[in-house]
Amino acid sequence: MTTQQTVEHKYVYDFAEGNKDLKDLLGGKGANLAEMTRLGLPVPPGFTITTEACKAYLETGAEPAGLADQIAAHLAALEREMGRRLGDPDDPLLVSVRSGAKFSMPGMMETVLNVGLNDRSVEGLARQAGGSTDPATSGGSSAPAGGGDRFAWDSYRRLIQMFGKTVCEVPGEEFEHALDEAKRARGTSDDLDLDATDLRGLVDAYKKIFREHTGREFPQDPRVQLDLAVRAVFESWNAERAVVYRRQERIPADLGTAVNVVAMVFGNLGPDSGTGVAFTRDPASGAQGIYGDYLANAQGEDVVAGIRNTVPLQELARIDKDSYDELLDYMARLERHYRDLCDIEFTIERGKLWMLQTRVGKRTAAAAFVIAGQLVDEGLIDLDEALHRVNGAQLAQLMFPRFQLDHDIQPVATGIGASPGAAVGKVVFTSARAVELAAQGEAVILVRRETNPDDLNGMIAAQGILTSRGGKTSHAAVVARGMGKTCVSGADELDIDVPKRRFAVAGRTVTEGDVVSIDGTTGKVYLGEVPVSPSEVVRYFEGEVDPASTDDALVVAVHRIMSHADAHRRLAVRTNADTAADAARARRFGAEGIGLCRTEHMFLGDRRELVERLILAREAGEREKALAALLPLQRADFVDLFREMDGLPITVRLIDPPLHEFLPPLEQLAVDVAVAQERGEDVAKEEALLAAVRRMHEENPMLGLRGVRLGLVIPGLFAMQVRAIVEAAVESAKGGGDPKPEIMVPLVGAVQELETVRAEAERIIAEVTRERAVDVLIGTMIEVPRAALTAGQIAEAAEFFSFGTNDLTQMGWGFSRDDVEGAFFWRYLELGIFGISPFESIDADGIGRLVRIATEEGRAARPGLKIGICGEHGGDPESVHFFHAVGLDYVSCSPFRVPVARLEAGRAAVVTTGSDSR
Template sequence: MPKFVYDFTEGNKDLRDLLGGKGANLAEMTNLGLPVPPGFTITTEACRTYLADRTVPAEEIATHLAKLEATMGKRLGDAEDPLLVSVRSGARFSMPGMMETVLNIGLNDDSVLGLAAQSGNERFAWDSYRRLIQMFGKTVLGIDGERFEEALEELKAGRQDLDLDAADFRRLVDVYKEIVKQERDREFPGDPREQMELAIRAVFDSWHAPRAVLYRRQERIPDDLGTAVNVVAMVFGNLGMDSGTGVAFTRDPATGQRGVYGDYLQNAQGEDVVAGIRNTIPLQELERIDPTSHHELLDIMARLEGHYRDLCDIEFTIERGKLWMLQTRVGKRTAAAAFRIAVQLVDEGLIGIDEAVLRCTGQQLAQLMFPRFTEGAANTLLTTGMNASPGAAVGQAVFSSERAVELAARGEAVILVRRETNPDDLAGMIAARGVLTSRGGKTSHAAVVARGMGKTCVCGAEELEVDTKGRRFTVNGTVVEEGDVISIDGTSGAVYLGEVPVVPSPVVEYFEGEEPAGELVAAVHRIMTHADESRRLAVRANADNPEDAARARRFGAQGIGLCRTEHMFLGDRRQLVEDLILAENPRERQSALDALEPLQKADFAGIFAAMTGLPVTIRLIDPPLHEFLPDLVDLSVKVATGAGTEKDERLLAAVKRLHEQNPMLGLRGVRLGLVIPGLFAMQVRAIAQAAREAGKARAEIMIPLVGAVQELESVRDEALKILDEVGVHALIGTMIEVPRAALTAGQIAEAAQFFSFGTNDLTQMTWGFSRDDVEASFFGKYLDLGIFGVSPFETLDRDGVGRLMRIAVAEGRATRPDLKLGICGEHGGDPDSVRLCHEIGLDYVSCSPFRVPVARLEAGRAALAGAESDTR
């Protein structure tokens, strides 16, 4: 029989899968001898069992509760001297605010009197009781939290929380109990054991709460992990002004700067800090308020950072001058902080450079490449808040999560403005370009979640008077209505009226060739240098013109992995394509081809010049020819109404002749080269002539959409003759984008010198749906149902498409050991997909120019992660 419950003394930080991050770290701090309240953890395995059959390990929980009661010398909910506990979630991966917590379990109409007597503080006892009913009612009983908030605001009548006395909170308890009875037709449960069991079940159930599911999807956290539950003896920060609660970071999570950062609230419980319902004071103020606790906290923070070898995020409570540690974890940080901290830790001797590279992700690097606001803009500065998560965000002000989602779905940029955010705002935070709040500090819900998502955030802008019902905010006499454009600077905390112009980030300027200047760019330079030294995968770019090719080279591309020639047939050249399609005899067709050839040659010459000495893979024309002709409906109307010419009639006949019900599966790719005489030959000749004149060109000719080796052989033979006539050497290969090509790769490799996986088409043909239509049809439902964790057009499907790729690699290299292998679909710049390409043995990945640095970093990380696993 599996063990479902662990005392804090039984675990450690390496049991995160079983105990969740919070439980594992509570156990680790207990083992280190730090002041942690006693408690126990119900495992993630118990959660998975509960979600399957709705049972909890009641006997084990009772045994550990009895042990906890013995340790504390109190019984849960005892009328004379009650033990109170918190029930808190704690998954393998941090999901701040996404699942449930219930504090003060064990209070009822009798034990609240015992708590008041033992503490000597009646106000504290009734405050704790009203908190229990409020959290329990919302979390466990599913009552709208606004009911409780409205009752609290009505009671306060303009007063602050700290102005309320014991009698106020006692009246509030009665109001809250009546709300429970009205909403759920039952009394608030007074049995402490029932409270605890219902709270445990609620935490387990919250694993499938919509906001938790949405967060996991956003962060790509698996859905089948489950959450642990931590039952902890309560310690109280709301016992008076000599008590309090806070959150601390061992370094600034926004910038990475060394120092002590955090927020503290006197006479409060932990949820008050993260919810941002009352503005905090800086952690440094604790030295004045309670120097003994402040000194002890700093010592513990230094010890934890050294132990975990990373930025630590710490929750603590001070109970009448006694410091208690409630949680620690490796802290979420901004992209800039990630790079700075990684390099700092190397310089401090805590980690090696390999580990530093592994801690900096391609996603974070992409965030650093976002533009920033120009300095000295003439826009009106409305106010300045806390710089909680950097970036430059511009959009319409909106005041509800629902409105943010609605407008973002229409392609409009929005800034979500709230007094403070809560977990129910997650969908709006994801949809918005940035988040602005009037309350809360750098450890508030808005700040923590925004940093984790790389979303720009300014919080605690106290001058803002936010009217969510009126859909407006007022600041210093200026009224900003919903729909008005604002700009927020998450680096400085500035909030501007209107759209502020943006300029390239310094990281992009570095990749463009400027010398590394400044701490951040210097950190990026060190990480990128080691990633490049470590990676096995080469990185190329997808580029169709000299400008993109030159930019890609500046960004570190080692060649072009995909040059799409169809883009060269648009604009003024469309007329020549029409002439080719309308040709009624070989002479007319050749005339059109002869006109296109010098234009193609010039195209390739410019690209070869930009990529001198580096490989350039050119894909011969791929899409259906009818895409270069006028729209069928428009042309039919024109001819039917008599407005068309004789040529329009001929065009209409051609459009009808070429029209296909499913053109993605029709006359395109290699089939065009076989059916339209001279088309591929013209392109090959233009490539060869441009390469010969360029001198140091390394051309690679790629035949698209091959499904049978005979197709490739036919085109290859003609191409080789042309190359021989011109006197140029070029590799000839194919795109693997048809499932049959992957399954017959051994045969195809007999005629191909290289494979490049066209994973856009390979994905849609493997799954049987169109990448052009699927996002607007059923993808949302599939994501909701968990069929997709992430779009297979965004990240490679390892089990399906990935398996086809593995087959093609193995069978292709078995036939031709020197076969060159790459990928040129959009997945070539996706971090997870780059790792798969490394694992299966590709030689290079190719992606858009601006994603080249991301691919370089992820290729280095993949190599280092593989080396690390090999040494274990």
């Protein structure tokens, strides 16, 4: 290989050559080992094989040209620095081979320790450690031996076990069986009771297992051990558990892992040795102090295995004061350098402190906000960086109540955590019963096989919703999230019998009135009442906690960061609200208007009969009577909304869903009519209703007579709604209010549809506002792909666009969100076709492109066109960043998600250079 080729394809870096900014190349672990080395901290020497080498190996199945020579050169340099050679029989250098991707993937990839041990070097290791390999001097078989003998043979058996399982796919239980047999022979259940003779015999047993499963002897050549271990780490990037973890955490699959080869240091050489983990702040609460654990005379794997109980890190001050003081100094230096909470692993080898790893530590959502605020106070970061260090998902976690599971309580079922939170209440099986008991002051959990629009009142009344069918995008899930209600869906272990008002689970029967507790974060269902803690953060958003006077560090931090987000965000945040109560709560949470008021929700409950009359009307006079009865009810609803959102815009969507949704199901109605006829009952009204249902029945109603099509086909329907909106606005203005109505026409696919509705709406607006002027905007919901692709034409007749990304996603992908999640989404996620459901986070490449096209062409036709989004994606953190980048004016989401959208809109506007948002 030429010098030029070596420069172009540098696959190996000594720690002194890297730094913390090279995570893409050296992985997180390698970059941080390099950074600590540059800072002068005591890091065991070593080198890192880059992610580029891994990617080349995975692409071709072979090591890239030049890698072997580079490893040899860096290994020789390591041997010179340590004064030992890898696997030397007299004074062996041993190394660990560890994975280390850009993003932490704990336990997902492979590690091999003690590489370099063989039948000869084990003797040299024993002498290094201060012992003899002669069994006659190693303590005999009557008691466990101490010193170097036991240490050396234990290290050797660990290498064979780890190497066999990791590198050669020898079943791990084979080694475990041999270890158990050795302990039985010794008459103990503790590994530590095995002496050097026992462990020497265990090495022989392990070698035999290795030979039987691989067909070859355990490799004695230290360089062969090293090369095979490196390859095993490369290959572990595509191990099933690593792939699943990356999908879960949305880590790109093409990053590859680096490999760190590090000189071994040992914490199990006696009482003056040990190992530990330290945090520069409490990762659970963010509180400042000394946090961590220490275990004397042990290796890191012993801490993980729980062989012995650790002691608090502060105990190290008593055990080894010099090492403790040195560690505290390094912790302070690292925190100042990284400007963040640091997670540190260390080993003390015979009084010498070694720093094995550091990284920006993982933390709870609460700690993330608290620590960000603290670091601002300490001058280590500014508020822009603090805003970058937290995210909307963390804020959402802080807003939900939680169960206090401090006693032994087991779930009886587990479904899908569809809407986070903790809810406790009496089981009810109908919406009416939920409303009835809630009115009496009872907390209830509405239990259904699945929910539908008829259940809305019960869902509002309930503390939580539990279904045996559906997923994260089912009706129950979407509506519950919109209301901030806890929901567990798809708990198929429940055998629900609605008529008998009971369900069976885990061999028990739960009847109406029994108490259950549901966890919308984990999806777990508990029988009985589990204690719940309220969220102080929600109390703050509700105005019940004053951040200026509270001593709650979390509330203070949230207030400070939210204020900074609001001061910098460009995107306005509105809410999806259909009732005055929802509007009021959203405004308290910081909503700047209503981006979606769904008028169809105003037709439920006791108004359903009026809708039936409208549908059944055969003559214009009957239809007009039904519309006249609905008008004052709609107007009163809008008056309430204008009052709560005074001075802020309210986008009212004219009725959208197919009218048959307001009628009984065809099959059930047909059965009821047939049974009544059989009894000789008068069923004239029911027969008329059945005929109407049959007349309106559609095979695919979501692509049928709905939205603007209803307004064009049923005379007077949209006119009644427009009149109600404008009359309510005029009434509000006369009372001293400042109404800002925006009328949104749904499901428009052609500009001619909008022009027709607009002409009628303008005539009504002009008539109603003769005495009192009120500005009324008319726009459309872009939810049909054709509308997005002809946005330039539609903008000629629209004063605003609002993207209905739920339907746009359905129509763009060609599947129904109500049907596909349970049918095949799990398989798509498993195969990596979806990283996440496109109903949860915007499909930027496909549906997002439609949004971008419509935005650009709409504004080209009408400069200054106001554009927002009112689908579920309006409260999704990643989607908010996309909408900011596209240039939308606002996002709209459920009331409970308004603070999340505010935070993410601020984060999208504040770009922190050089910071990693993960």
